[in-house]
Amino acid sequence: MAVGGTDEISAVLRRAVDTYLDHLTVERALAVNTLASYRRDLDRYVEWLAEAGVKDLADVSARDIAGHVAALRSGAPALSASSAARAASAVRGLHRFLLLEGLAPNDPSREVKPPSLPKRLPKALDVDQVARLLAVPDGSGPLGMRDRALLEFLYGTGARISEAVGIAIDDLDLTGRHGMVLLRGKGGKTRLVPMGSYARSALDAYLVRSRPALVTNGRGVPAVFLNARGGALSRQSAWTILRKSAVRAGLPVDGPTGVSPHTLRHSFATHLLDGGADIRVVQELLGHASVTTTQVYTLVTVDKLREVYATAHPRAR
Structure with a gap:
């Protein structure tokens, strides 16, 4: 909210914000852009308080803060979820600082639940990147054939890594x-999932030409995917296989866009929705109890639609 004039904002509120920003500048050495963002967020906050008739920090209540946080998303202009969360964090930081410095009698922000950020997914690979990743295992030896079957299985079924290493021979129907x-x-909870012709072929080759050799090194466990000693492949080992393959495929493995244990699962869901699959079908394939969980993936495809529209339509820009 904006107020009619700057005179309506009390000197006490302005001085409190300046003191906090000085602290962030000297003691925390925050970047200039970060400080500018904090300044905008806190200026917006004290304007809200001034319009609500609050002139002293001792009079700020949890209800005042909650009202401001709610207005961040519903005002004009409304902030994005991430910007609103950052602004709320700045307000909480201000009140915590003032209490610790003895400049305020309490911290009313402790009673206010911060806005939740929408669940963010690791970036899905595009079809070409998936193809590069799946082509990495050479398939010539027992372990190479296992690795190829594992990666094809993860992408072909959308299974979690823990689900993939947990399957037994009797769980497969390769007819x-x-x-x-x-x-x-x-x-x-259990679910039946088709695996696709590529995953089926890779599993066929592994089960016939590779797994028997690995079984002889162990005690004949029923797990489909085995390690070099004939035991069940662990989730950590499966993740290592994926990570090493990603490195060899020239894909990032660190940071927010890096390949993660769930990357092929996310790619599976995104590519299905991009191809026109019904969200309820994708929900069933992923094993989500609620379709609201699956709807996170629709945000990815909407971004894709916007990108295609912006680059393809002659009057989109």
């Missing part, structure tokens, strides 16, 4: 062109 697998998800 037909695509085949089916019984996956055991969170909470012990």
Whole structure:
């Protein structure tokens, strides 16, 4: 909210903000751009307080702060979820600082729940990147054939890594062109998922030409994916296989855009929705209890639609 004039904002509020920003500048050495963002957020906050008739920090209540936080998303202009969360964080930081410095009698922001950020997914790979990743295992030896089957299985079924390493021979049905697998998800829930012809072929090759050799090194465990000693492949080892393959494929493995244990699962869901799959079908394939969980993926495809529109339509720019 904006106020009619700057005189309506009390000197006490302005001095409190200046003191806090001086602290951030000298003691925390924040970047200039970060400080500028904090200044904008806190100027907006004291304007809100002034319009609400609050002239002293001792009079600020949790209700005042909650009202300001709510207005961040509903005002004109409304802030994005991430910007609103940052602004709320600046307000909480101000009140904590003032209490610690003895400049305010209490911290009313402790009673206010911060705005939640929308769940963010690791970036999905595009189809070409997936192809590069899946082509990395050479498939010539027992472990190479296992690695190729594992990666094809993860992308072909959308399974979590923990689900993939948990499947047993009896969970597979390799009849037909695509085949089916019984996956055991969170909470012990099971679901049947088709695996695609590429995953089926890679599994066929692994089960016939590779797994028997690995079994002889162990005690005949029923797990589909085995380690070099014949035991069940662990989740950590499966993640290592994925990470090493990503490095060899020239894909990032660190940072927010790096390949993660769930990258192929996210890519599976995104590519299905991009291809026109119904969200309820994708929900079933992923094993989500609620479609609201699956709807996170629709945000990714909407971004894709915007990108395509912006680059393809003659009057989009």
